[in-house]
Amino acid sequence: MAPGATDMRAPLATMAARRPTDVPAIELTGLSKRFQTAEGTVQAIERVTFAVASGDFVCLVGPSGCGKSTLLNIIAGLLPASAGEVRICGEPGGSVRPDRIGYVFQRDALLPWKTALQNVMLPLLLRGVPPAESRETARHWVHKVGLAGFEHHYPSQLSGGMRKRIALAMTMVYRPSIILMDEPFAALDVQTRNLMENELLALWAETGSAILFVTHDLEEAIALADRIVVLTAAPARVRCEYPVPLERPRDVAEIRTTSAFLDIYRHIWRDLREEVAASHGRR
Numbered sequence: 001m002a003p004g005a006t007d008m009r010a011p012l013a014t015m016a017a018r019r020p021t022d023v024p025a026i027e028l029t030g031l032s033k034r035f036q037t038a039e040g041t042v043q044a045i046e047r048v049t050f051a052v053a054s055g056d057f058v059c060l061v062g063p064s065g066c067g068k069s070t071l072l073n074i075i076a077g078l079l080p081a082s083a084g085e086v087r088i089c090g091e092p093g094g095s096v097r098p099d100r101i102g103y104v105f106q107r108d109a110l111l112p113w114k115t116a117l118q119n120v121m122l123p124l125l126l127r128g129v130p131p132a133e134s135r136e137t138a139r140h141w142v143h144k145v146g147l148a149g150f151e152h153h154y155p156s157q158l159s160g161g162m163r164k165r166i167a168l169a170m171t172m173v174y175r176p177s178i179i180l181m182d183e184p185f186a187a188l189d190v191q192t193r194n195l196m197e198n199e200l201l202a203l204w205a206e207t208g209s210a211i212l213f214v215t216h217d218l219e220e221a222i223a224l225a226d227r228i229v230v231l232t233a234a235p236a237r238v239r240c241e242y243p244v245p246l247e248r249p250r251d252v253a254e255i256r257t258t259s260a261f262l263d264i265y266r267h268i269w270r271d272l273r274e275e276v277a278a279s280h281g282r283r
């Protein structure tokens, strides 16, 4: 292995044993974003402040168009903020090593001319991991996401759910401490989506990454999260934060039928409903 490189094949037990630190994985302070357009200035995000503790699963919910994707792009370092501060594991956002952060989009970012295995190898090869080691680690992750036997299939030969599994493997394979997910399962049918949500929870429990998961679906947010941050209609501000004190491990389909789930849902929906109504009123 190259000097200084991380051993991607370290046993998962070591990863699970990674201790949470007091330094938040993500810390946003007074974050604002304005876009200059031909029609003038669009205020997309206004003084957003919240933190995601290391190893936590936080869902960000808010009406469509409120600024959720913009916020993730700023955290990922793909867009500059207009004001405020992003800290990633205590470091200023701009100076963070890219392998700290994984990003899963709604549309999968698989290369159609590469096989499932080659797609999962790619992030490792790009980080300088030798080919033989990349192949072995990628194969391990393809198996972990339940696609043993599909290593040599191309994305066009896989179902939407399978492509999503590969996208997850491509993110988990380099073991980022933070994973940003932007409505990753929105395009899947309900059954596949439930399966994927359960798989995600299982992988997260093993890897100990902090996850910031964006969704406009409050049920999905409650089923997955430790904590929910509700954003206002555009421009996005933090309306409120809620803990989700439901037991783990969870089965996302089963947990939706419990009275504790429904209580939390009713409570948060009171807030979110006003923001959804406001976002419609503005169109």
Ligand code: ADP
Pocket (backbone or CB within 6 Å): 035, 036, 037, 042, 044, 062, 063, 064, 065, 066, 067, 068, 069, 070, 071, 234
């Ligand atoms: P969401 O993900 O919550 O649906 P977005 O973050 O995509 O919302 O968009 C928030 C607002 O910012 C929208 O009004 C959108 O039109 C605007 N916006 C996003 N990107 C740009 C851009 N590059 N230029 C101008 N306006 C933008």
Ligand code: MG
Pocket (backbone or CB within 6 Å): 068, 069, 070, 182
């Ligand atoms: Mg979006």
